[in-house]
Amino acid sequence: MPYREDGKETRKRILDAACEVFAEKGYQSAKVADICHRAGANIASVNYYFGDKAALYIEAWQETFKKCSSPLLPVDPDTPPDDQLRAYIHSLMEDFANEGAQGQFTRLYLTELAHPTGLIHDLWHDLIQPKRRVLLDIIRKIAGREGPDEAILFCEMSVISQCRTLLTVRRNDLEYLLGQPLSPDLIKRLAEHITRFSLAGIKAIGGKDSA
Amino acid sequence: MPYREDGKETRKRILDAACEVFAEKGYQSAKVADICHRAGANIASVNYYFGDKAALYIEAWQETFKKCSSPLLPVDPDTPPDDQLRAYIHSLMEDFANEGAQGQFTRLYLTELAHPTGLIHDLWHDLIQPKRRVLLDIIRKIAGREGPDEAILFCEMSVISQCRTLLTVRRNDLEYLLGQPLSPDLIKRLAEHITRFSLAGIKAIGGKDSA
Amino acid sequence: MPYREDGKETRKRILDAACEVFAEKGYQSAKVADICHRAGANIASVNYYFGDKAALYIEAWQETFKKCSSPLLPVDPDTPPDDQLRAYIHSLMEDFANEGAQGQFTRLYLTELAHPTGLIHDLWHDLIQPKRRVLLDIIRKIAGREGPDEAILFCEMSVISQCRTLLTVRRNDLEYLLGQPLSPDLIKRLAEHITRFSLAGIKAIGGKDSA
Amino acid sequence: MPYREDGKETRKRILDAACEVFAEKGYQSAKVADICHRAGANIASVNYYFGDKAALYIEAWQETFKKCSSPLLPVDPDTPPDDQLRAYIHSLMEDFANEGAQGQFTRLYLTELAHPTGLIHDLWHDLIQPKRRVLLDIIRKIAGREGPDEAILFCEMSVISQCRTLLTVRRNDLEYLLGQPLSPDLIKRLAEHITRFSLAGIKAIGGKDSA
DNA sequence: AATGAATGAGCCTTCATTCAT
DNA sequence: GATGAATGAAGGCTCATTCAT
Numbered sequence: 001m002p003y004r005e006d007g008k009e010t011r012k013r014i015l016d017a018a019c020e021v022f023a024e025k026g027y028q029s030a031k032v033a034d035i036c037h038r039a040g041a042n043i044a045s046v047n048y049y050f051g052d053k054a055a056l057y058i059e060a061w062q063e064t065f066k067k068c069s070s071p072l073l074p075v076d077p078d079t080p081p082d083d084q085l086r087a088y089i090h091s092l093m094e095d096f097a098n099e100g101a102q103g104q105f106t107r108l109y110l111t112e113l114a115h116p117t118g119l120i121h122d123l124w125h126d127l128i129q130p131k132r133r134v135l136l137d138i139i140r141k142i143a144g145r146e147g148p149d150e151a152i153l154f155c156e157m158s159v160i161s162q163c164r165t166l167l168t169v170r171r172n173d174l175e176y177l178l179g180q181p182l183s184p185d186l187i188k189r190l191a192e193h194i195t196r197f198s199l200a201g202i203k204a205i206g207g208k209d210s211a
Numbered sequence: 212m213p214y215r216e217d218g219k220e221t222r223k224r225i226l227d228a229a230c231e232v233f234a235e236k237g238y239q240s241a242k243v244a245d246i247c248h249r250a251g252a253n254i255a256s257v258n259y260y261f262g263d264k265a266a267l268y269i270e271a272w273q274e275t276f277k278k279c280s281s282p283l284l285p286v287d288p289d290t291p292p293d294d295q296l297r298a299y300i301h302s303l304m305e306d307f308a309n310e311g312a313q314g315q316f317t318r319l320y321l322t323e324l325a326h327p328t329g330l331i332h333d334l335w336h337d338l339i340q341p342k343r344r345v346l347l348d349i350i351r352k353i354a355g356r357e358g359p360d361e362a363i364l365f366c367e368m369s370v371i372s373q374c375r376t377l378l379t380v381r382r383n384d385l386e387y388l389l390g391q392p393l394s395p396d397l398i399k400r401l402a403e404h405i406t407r408f409s410l411a412g413i414k415a416i417g418g419k420d421s422a
Numbered sequence: 423m424p425y426r427e428d429g430k431e432t433r434k435r436i437l438d439a440a441c442e443v444f445a446e447k448g449y450q451s452a453k454v455a456d457i458c459h460r461a462g463a464n465i466a467s468v469n470y471y472f473g474d475k476a477a478l479y480i481e482a483w484q485e486t487f488k489k490c491s492s493p494l495l496p497v498d499p500d501t502p503p504d505d506q507l508r509a510y511i512h513s514l515m516e517d518f519a520n521e522g523a524q525g526q527f528t529r530l531y532l533t534e535l536a537h538p539t540g541l542i543h544d545l546w547h548d549l550i551q552p553k554r555r556v557l558l559d560i561i562r563k564i565a566g567r568e569g570p571d572e573a574i575l576f577c578e579m580s581v582i583s584q585c586r587t588l589l590t591v592r593r594n595d596l597e598y599l600l601g602q603p604l605s606p607d608l609i610k611r612l613a614e615h616i617t618r619f620s621l622a623g624i625k626a627i628g629g630k631d632s633a
Numbered sequence: 634m635p636y637r638e639d640g641k642e643t644r645k646r647i648l649d650a651a652c653e654v655f656a657e658k659g660y661q662s663a664k665v666a667d668i669c670h671r672a673g674a675n676i677a678s679v680n681y682y683f684g685d686k687a688a689l690y691i692e693a694w695q696e697t698f699k700k701c702s703s704p705l706l707p708v709d710p711d712t713p714p715d716d717q718l719r720a721y722i723h724s725l726m727e728d729f730a731n732e733g734a735q736g737q738f739t740r741l742y743l744t745e746l747a748h749p750t751g752l753i754h755d756l757w758h759d760l761i762q763p764k765r766r767v768l769l770d771i772i773r774k775i776a777g778r779e780g781p782d783e784a785i786l787f788c789e790m791s792v793i794s795q796c797r798t799l800l801t802v803r804r805n806d807l808e809y810l811l812g813q814p815l816s817p818d819l820i821k822r823l824a825e826h827i828t829r830f831s832l833a834g835i836k837a838i839g840g841k842d843s844a
Numbered sequence: 845a846a847t848g849a850a851t852g853a854g855c856c857t858t859c860a861t862t863c864a865t
Numbered sequence: 866g867a868t869g870a871a872t873g874a875a876g877g878c879t880c881a882t883t884c885a886t
Contacts, residue, residue, distance in 0.1 A: 041872095043856090043873090044858080045872085047857060053856070113380075124384070125387065150400070156388075157373070161379075165372040193416065197366065197416055200412045200416075201407075201412045202408075205407060205411075221846085242880070242881090253846070257881085258881080258883080432849080450661040450662050451661050453877090454876075463850085465877090466851060466879080466880090467850070469880095470849080470851090475877065575811055576823065576826040577826075579795070579798055580826070583798045584791050584794050590746065590794075599790065600786055612787065615784070615788075615838065619787070619788065619831075620830075622834045623829075623831065623833045625833070626830065627826065643867090664858090675868050676859095676869075677863090677870095679860085680860080680862080685860075
């Protein structure tokens with residue numbers, strides 16, 4: 001345990017430990033002492049580097065998000081919209097299925113979902129908004145509509161919520177439902193299903209005007 | 212207000228209060244004192260009647276479970292399958308939008324999801340299975356297929372996950388996404404969207420065999 | 423250390439200890455642990471009985487005030503106003519000179535004076551106001567004026583501030599200034615001086631209108 | 634902004650900051666970090682330059698003392714004694730009303746009063762004695778008496794204690810008592826009141842021998 | 845049977861101080 | 866000489882739990 005480091009070193013160790021512990025235990029159950037212990041740092045370190053537990057939590061969210069989120073695919077305008085949606089869904093599903101940093105993010109997300117701390121509110125929209133816009137554009141092209149009308153928003157929700165199944169259902173339950181282990185191949189088949197299901201859905205909605 | 216009650220009375224009031232509080236706050240954040248206060252009971256009552264907080268939590272789960280499992284609508288075999296799906300989705304959405312027992316159950320479930328206590332595994336399947344079967348049958352009819360092949364299971368997941376949006380996204384976020392308050396009318400429009408989106412999806416999947 | 427008391431017993435012991443400790447140390451330096459220790463109570467007792475340290479402080483103020491403040495003399499309307507003032511001043515000076523509860527009050531007062539906690543604000547006026555009114559009436563009669571004009575308020579301040587010398591100067595300094603120990607007899611002579619000094623002052627102010 | 638200063642520069646800045654902070658907050662509530670921050674110095678500076686917080690406190694006292702002892706007005710022997718008293722009181726009141734060094738000193742003094750550190754005993758007399766002598770002389774002339782008899786000492790206390798009201802009552806309370814904000818004009822009227830009140834008092838005491 | 849007084853363990857935070865550089 | 870990273874000690878508060886009554 002080196003007595004004197006760069007300062008950024010210790011800070012980073014604490015942040016990493018915080019990502020782990022918050023993901024494992026949730027905000028309430030996570031103990032500052034535990035985080036510091038894992039980081040090999042003094043209990044007062046959290047206050048020294050981050051101010052308090054809440055600020056550390058927020059930064060842990062950002063860090064986890066950064067670590068787990070794949071960069072947005074550059075969309076080739078020549079690709080047919082159907083294939084753009086396919087690529088988007090596959091990419092999202094692979095992110096969600098990833099056990100590493102993604103697992104941490106998922107747990108953070110679920111905990112926040114179940115028992116909002118209110119600390120993430122602003123952060124959330126900032127993180128989510130850019131990804132959303134890409135999907136909305138794709139859906140608009142597929143539906144053959146302009147503007148942000150309700151039908152487009154509803155379609156976006158349909159797509160996202162299907163992909164999120166990987167997050168909001170426990171692995172065990174998912175495997176129970178499907179009767180087989182969640183292999184990479186299964187993920188791929190699932191993504192393909194969602195793509196086709198959604199393409200049909202979007203086109204059906206887009207064709208006739210929303211009731 | 213009888214000064215000396217049956218004992219069972221107090222126990223029940225505490226249990227009801229516990230269902231509320233655990234659902235609202237989660238296990239950790241729920242305070243025994245709060246539960247007792249809402250139940251109009253003494254602080255020592257939880258330990259007296261249930262042993263400790265953990266035991267109360269378990270019983271609250273079972274109680275909530277019992278309260279929320281609404282009876283399934285009897286399906287009229289003469290109704291066209293499309294309308295059966297429509298009815299199923301509208302019923303589910305209304306359940307999910309309901310703040311009452313169903314909401315409580317969902318919150319408990321999400322907490323368990325994020326930080327499993329390992330308690331409710333069995334309960335879960337018992338609750339879910341019967342409802343599932345109904346939906347699977349409807350989907351099979353719409354898709355025009357027999358047997359539990361993967362495509363049917365996938366479609367079921369697509370339908371369910373769309374409906375679950377009401378549960379797995381926070382109200383605030385949902386209203387942010389949609390740009391309007393979550394009124395009963397909006398719920399209805401959303402249910403209708405999911406119905407049409409899913410009908411198209413199911414039929415697309417059912418028609419041509421899985422990719 | 424009895425395990426089980428009336429409940430009011432322990433509370434009172436803590437309150438008394440708090441009066442002592444707050445007076446000795448001031449709000450900041452007073453330690454809850456110290457108070458509880460002196461009261462023979464658990465550290466959590468302060469929270470249990472009073473909510474928090476601040477609430478205990480307020481109650482300690484009230485308690486100390488109650489213990490130290492002599493009841494208001496009933497004013498005999500037939501007594502000449504000059505003698506009423508004399509009685510008022512002597513009573514006040516004796517209160518201030520009193521070593522017992524008064525000493526505690528004085529220390530609380532001085533600490534609050536030097537470093538306001540802001541906790542006493544409302545309390546202060548409630549405690550002080552009734553006593554003030556009596557003095558104002560006496561001064562009005564002596565000055566031969568009606569109404570609450572500025573001159574009367576100024577005179578009240580002159581009287582009070584002279585009496586407060588006993589509080590706002592340290593014993594040692596006071597004795598140094600006067601060249602003699604602060605005996606009861608000296609207090610009496612001082613009170614008499616203030617009376618005559620003030621009578622002349624009030625009458626001078628009252629006679630010619632305020633510049 | 635030189636990156637490497639003389640060292641004495643920093644020391645002085647810390648000392649000045651300490652005077653401010655100790656006066657505002659008192660010894661306990663004053664934070665070393667706050668002092669260093671205001672001085673634009675490193676957190677370790679206090680210990681580096683002064684050893685520890687207590688030593689800094691002592692030096693801050695001495696510094697404040699030095700800064701606040703305004704030179705006495707030279708008394709013109711031809712001025713009538715009444716006007717000398719008037720000038721003395723007005724000067725003192727303006728000092729006391731001043732937010733600057735004098736205010737700092739007063740707050741430090743009151744803190745010491747309430748919870749003596751036993752530090753400033755000697756300082757005090759050195760500061761007070763010369764000013765006292767001037768006032769005693771004036772009073773003697775007005776009273777028409779020689780020698781330091783008790784009546785003169787009492788009168789001095791009466792005058793001083795009235796002036797000190799500005800210090801020993803919180804602004805808020807003072808404004809509450811007077812029903813108006815503490816403007817420079819009010820200070821002047823108050824000084825004039827004290828002058829006239831005291832002139833009458835002194836003459837009354839001086840005329841007939843002490844009761 | 846049921847209560848409320850009382851507690852101990854533990855958490856987050858503050859803060860003066862230290863020490864390698 | 867001067868700094869900033871790091872810490873230990875302690876403080877206020879929370880809360881589930883216990884136990885005499």
